[in-house]
Amino acid sequence: MKKSGKLFFVLFIGFAFSAVLQAEEKFPIDIHGYISQGFMYSNHNNYLADTKNGTFQFNELGVNFSTQVTDKLRLGMQFAALDLGDLGNDTIFLDWAYADYRWQDWFGIRLGKIKIPMGFYNKTRDIDMLRTFVLLPQSIYSETFRDTLIAMKGIGVYGEAPLHAFGNISYEAMYGTMNIDRDSSTTKGVEGVGFFKVEKYQVKRAFCWAVTWETPLQGLRLHTSGINIDFKLAAILTKDLIVTIPYPPYQIIIARTGTPLIAESPDFSKSIYALEYTWKDFVLAAEYSRQDFTQTTRITGASPFQRVLKFEGFYVSASYRFSDRFETGVYYSVFYKDRDDRDGTRTPYPPPFSAYQKDACISFRLDLNDHWTFKLEGHLVDGTGLCFIQDNLDDAGAPAFTRKWHLLAAKMTFSF
């Protein structure tokens, strides 16, 4: 079925579902949606798409249906699609769909496909009009693992509890699994090492949790969250694996192109610590994150080898709303591929500045009315730690990066 056909089919099912329930008049359905179209341009380095030539392959859409079945039970689902360079390509997917049984305010259960509460903004990262910036700080909300860390299927518990003089506390915990698509940004990031092509993933389990404390100081909230995933991938080699013996010069082919491999990551983990302070129209936020995993790769005929990744990132942002319509914000975001080698002197993937990415951003947001939002923002970037290698190859197929570069992003969103 063609893409547009799928879109109409999905929307038809959704609207038909809501029409049937509406007809019953017992379950009024709320329908909301958004559609946004962006543009990005960079003077050096392609970032997430073909930005050096300017790209409109930067859009999102979503439509959701929800209904309150009883005082305690709510059902809902959201279909979405996005395009970001060669990722997404506007293929419709089920963004979330779950039953939410809120037994008490301090305890509820969710079953289905549920958004992952990583940091303050992970759940809403695809929904442009809910934030000041076009691009969220990439040190925490990197696009590399976006489609893996956006939602999971399983069971979740949540609740809100008043702490009286000490504010409020809310919590969420989830257990389940997730689908990692072969054509995902995760694959693009993983294949960046350049010697294998992913065929499929298997996620054994995923667990995540989040706690947010609204402190007695009005407007100040503190948050921590984490996720742990046990997954493996099956791939095939795209190059001969060769071991070089320096003296006397000698090369041994230990595995030929096309040989299958399995890469296991039983303990992928990411944790975030965050703070947000809101005073009237001013919002200050800061988040810090660590992401660790050890990947053991097994290739037929060769000894297993390990790769340890220790990502680190943080940002500080401030935004201010000048009027009902106009808002501006700035952030400074820093990402390190290896927190034990922040300047990249020991990185196996030169140049050294590919070990980090430091991004200073200024953004302007204009709400034309309740439904239309326009944003424009500029980035001054040092380093290329979050640029996909595959998007930045020279004519000979070698990585070609420029250390200091600029990025311009604009986006128009309609929501209802």
Added chain:
Amino acid sequence: MRKILFLPWFFLFLTPLFIFPEVLIISNPDTHISSLKNKDIQDIFTGKRTRWNGSGQIIIATLYDSEVHKEFLEQFVKKTPSQFKNYWRQKVFTGEGMLPKTFQNEESLIEFVASTRGAVGYISAPTDRPVRIMLINEK
């Protein structure tokens, strides 16, 4: 010294220019609660508290942008209108909630609260319609 003496008079002179509308919290008369704390109101209108003590689901009713809406949000919810709107839209687009009922004018809101069990809203002046006007405990 002269400047210091002048300041209180200056602010006293300005005071009549800053007259804010009074905000009254109203609920359906079947709600067996007659007073709320500021914190209760904040929790109710942010969806953290969804049930009256022993008397069913809370249904919140809000007004479109207006002075009383702004004043209510500032005084009780501690959010600006745009923050309040985005707060609820986050819930809608993540499946965690449904938008509050929103009304163009106070008459429609009062009508809704009077006729809907568990409903709560806010208005700028007393009404003779059958709604309960909540006492506010500032603590």
